[in-house]
Amino acid sequence: MKREPIYGIMAEFDTAQHLVDAARTTHQAGYQKIDAYSPFPIEGLAEEIGFHRNAVPLVVLIGGIIGGLSGYLMQYWISVVDYPLNIGGKPTHSWPAFIVITFEMTILFAGLSAVLGMLALNGLPMPYHPVFNVPRFAMASKDRFFLIVFSSDPKYDPVATRSFLEALAPRSVSEVPS
Amino acid sequence: MNEPYKTTVEEERAPVIEPGHTFGTVTEKISAIVLTRPTSNGWFLGFGVAFMLTMMMLYAIGYLFLKGIGIWGSTIPIGWGFAIVNFVWWIGIGHAGTLISAILLLLRQQWRNSINRFAEAMTLFAVACAGIFPAIHVGRPWLAYWLFPIPNTMRVWPQFRSPLMWDVFAVSTYATISAVFWFIGLIPDLGTLRDRATHPAARLIYGTLAMGWRGSARHWHRYETAYLLLAGLATPLVLSVHTVVSFDFAVGIVPGWHTTIFPPYFVAGAIYSGFAMVLMLAIPIRKIYGLEDFITERHLQNSAKVMLATGLIVAYGYGVEAFMSWYSGDRYDAFTIWNRLHGPYAFFYYSLLACNIFIPQVLWIRKLRTSPAALFFVSFVVLIGMWLERFIIVVVSLHRDFLTSSWGMYYPTRWDWMTYIGTIGMFLALMFLFLRLLPAISIFEMRTLLPEAEVKE
Numbered sequence A: 001m002k003r004e005p006i007y008g009i010m011a012e013f014d015t016a017q018h019l020v021d022a023a024r025t026t027h028q029a030g031y032q033k034i035d036a037y038s039p040f041p042i043e044g045l046a047e048e049i050g051f052h053r054n055a056v057p058l059v060v061l062i063g064g065i066i067g068g069l070s071g072y073l074m075q076y077w078i079s080v081v082d083y084p085l086n087i088g089g090k091p092t093h094s095w096p097a098f099i100v101i102t103f104e105m106t107i108l109f110a111g112l113s114a115v116l117g118m119l120a121l122n123g124l125p126m127p128y129h130p131v132f133n134v135p136r137f138a139m140a141s142k143d144r145f146f147l148i149v150f151s152s153d154p155k156y157d158p159v160a161t162r163s164f165l166e167a168l169a170p171r172s173v174s175e176v177p178s
Numbered sequence B: 001m002n003e004p005y006k007t008t009v010e011e012e013r014a015p016v017i018e019p020g021h022t023f024g025t026v027t028e029k030i031s032a033i034v035l036t037r038p039t040s041n042g043w044f045l046g047f048g049v050a051f052m053l054t055m056m057m058l059y060a061i062g063y064l065f066l067k068g069i070g071i072w073g074s075t076i077p078i079g080w081g082f083a084i085v086n087f088v089w090w091i092g093i094g095h096a097g098t099l100i101s102a103i104l105l106l107l108r109q110q111w112r113n114s115i116n117r118f119a120e121a122m123t124l125f126a127v128a129c130a131g132i133f134p135a136i137h138v139g140r141p142w143l144a145y146w147l148f149p150i151p152n153t154m155r156v157w158p159q160f161r162s163p164l165m166w167d168v169f170a171v172s173t174y175a176t177i178s179a180v181f182w183f184i185g186l187i188p189d190l191g192t193l194r195d196r197a198t199h200p201a202a203r204l205i206y207g208t209l210a211m212g213w214r215g216s217a218r219h220w221h222r223y224e225t226a227y228l229l230l231a232g233l234a235t236p237l238v239l240s241v242h243t244v245v246s247f248d249f250a251v252g253i254v255p256g257w258h259t260t261i262f263p264p265y266f267v268a269g270a271i272y273s274g275f276a277m278v279l280m281l282a283i284p285i286r287k288i289y290g291l292e293d294f295i296t297e298r299h300l301q302n303s304a305k306v307m308l309a310t311g312l313i314v315a316y317g318y319g320v321e322a323f324m325s326w327y328s329g330d331r332y333d334a335f336t337i338w339n340r341l342h343g344p345y346a347f348f349y350y351s352l353l354a355c356n357i358f359i360p361q362v363l364w365i366r367k368l369r370t371s372p373a374a375l376f377f378v379s380f381v382v383l384i385g386m387w388l389e390r391f392i393i394v395v396v397s398l399h400r401d402f403l404t405s406s407w408g409m410y411y412p413t414r415w416d417w418m419t420y421i422g423t424i425g426m427f428l429a430l431m432f433l434f435l436r437l438l439p440a441i442s443i444f445e446m447r448t449l450l451p452e453a454e455v456k457e
Helices: A016-028 A056-082 A095-121 A135-141 A158-166 B003-012 B023-035 B041-067 B081-106 B110-114 B116-137 B141-147 B163-196 B200-210 B217-250 B262-288 B297-327 B331-342 B346-364 B372-399 B414-437 B443-447
Strands: A006-013 A034-037 A145-150 A172-177
Touching: A006 A016, A006 A135, A006 A158, A016 A034, A016 A145, A034 B217, A056 A095, A056 B217, A095 B163, A095 B217, A135 A145, A135 B163, A145 A158, A158 A172, B023 B163, B023 B414, B023 B443, B041 B116, B041 B414, B081 B110, B081 B116, B081 B163, B081 B217, B081 B262, B081 B372, B081 B414, B110 B116, B110 B297, B110 B443, B116 B141, B116 B163, B116 B262, B116 B414, B163 B200, B163 B217, B163 B443, B217 B262, B262 B297, B262 B372, B297 B331, B297 B346, B297 B372, B331 B346, B331 B372, B346 B372
Parallel strands: none
Antiparallel strands: A006 A145, A006 A172, A034 A145
16 A cells, blocks of 8 residues: 555644644534544544544444353353253253353453453554654653644645644644655 | 532532643653653662562472472362462452453543553463463362363363353353453554664564554554453453352351352452552552642542442441351351451451441541552552451451361461462562553553544534
8 A cells, every 4th residue: 555655634732621622623614534632531622523433332332242141151061061960950051050150251351341442443452653753743642632634634735734633722733754 | 500609519529530631742741651661770679679579489389399288278178278269369459450450441430541450460460470370279289171171192181160160161161351451452552662663672562562463444444443342351360250250168168168159258358458559569660650730639539439449348248247256146157256356367367347437437537538648658558458257257267177186277388478478479470560661551442532533423
């Protein structure tokens, strides 16, 4: 895949409020391929940049169902089909005794799907990402807030986008080499 | 609620985070412990002692593998001895970490943000210590994998109608979920350390662990969803774990074990001892690393209140046990209580009542609830009390069986003590490493507590 030489244009802000406002303005101006970076989760910021499809809950639900079913069926197959044992005359299919492990397997699978699903959907681990080419971006994990317009955006224009971002009164604006 | 009343209450409460902090100072202060602060001699001394105790544990376990279970004091009729006492004690201590990180998150208790990280680490290390005991107690530890349903050439399978099998699944699920919960909580902070570390090796290690986290709004959104769902899953899980541990006893027919009060009273006791351990760790940590701004009086007080509440549930459990043994009309059950009060282990039972019920009542006094020294002492007493509780449940119940011919006494050997004290050493050694290598307080969650993090729509 051939890469654009410029990954996008990035603006740096001092406060969370400023970033949210800037993100809203940028999205309303018609930019679609944008992203915002902050040192902590900001409620509503994802919506401002036009992110609405969060598949994590579905992944967790599917993981939980698979875990629960496999937990119960494993016990059923082992205790009833493959290795039936007479324990104090109790039925081989003693379903109440199978509940605990079914429950634990549901939690285990759902929990692991939450973690692995979140990481996979976020595309992590990712050893290289162009935003780190901007030296000031190291502050994004401390106390600075960044907004980027990707060069893949249909409305992207090296000059116009730059002056648009500068109009938002950021602390600095820089090009992100890819 | 009228306004003046509300303000007086707010004024009396210590803040969750002392005023005057910014994103920068919070980041600086917590990451400096790991990145720039020189490692003190005290750390080396503490870690050295803990490490030597760990080696002692490995020696005791090594000798156990060589000689067999006979080196321990557990013998018929007391087949469970120290191994199970310590297992239940450790796994109970772990419970407070999950309570703080998951249940208090769901209840939106923001004060948890500064203590959840090391409380979760405490959970993880306590479960690691707990896990040692059943594995070495099986007698032939090289066959311990038989506990898991692994296809094998003998064509045999575990027996799922036994509570001991439930325990295997409950504890291993708990260990796994606690580990991943802790780790995903760390990812954004590992990103912070990666960006702030100067040493290339530190940058490489933290960078690898951070997996390229860059704080994108999309990532945060999925991250928060996953974190919240994990908290929702960990909440029933933590309650189930000690419930299942109590089934190991309650499903048996031994007098003193066969009772329905066990699950709730085990869970309450677990949280009780866990908060005691949280306090015993938090009080020195905040002092030594100067974190009084983040772990404030409020945290100490709230933890003390949780201890008081769960302690009373435990006291209720003891009461119900005594009442049921009388009310059931079962002479063996009645004898269990009589034997606790007058038998050869009566001293332990009275110590238990003192440690778990009477001494902790001093926490009703606000002055003691806010004094670190008093809290440290009470927490220590509670940890001893909760250990005694498990000792009484395991040993005192078993030593007087239905038949007088099978009565006996339990005397732990030095190998029992070396293994037990050794696990405390291992726990502390892991804690020392954690404090030195990872941020002990969640940096990004502390940032969200600052007033400047608020965003108006």
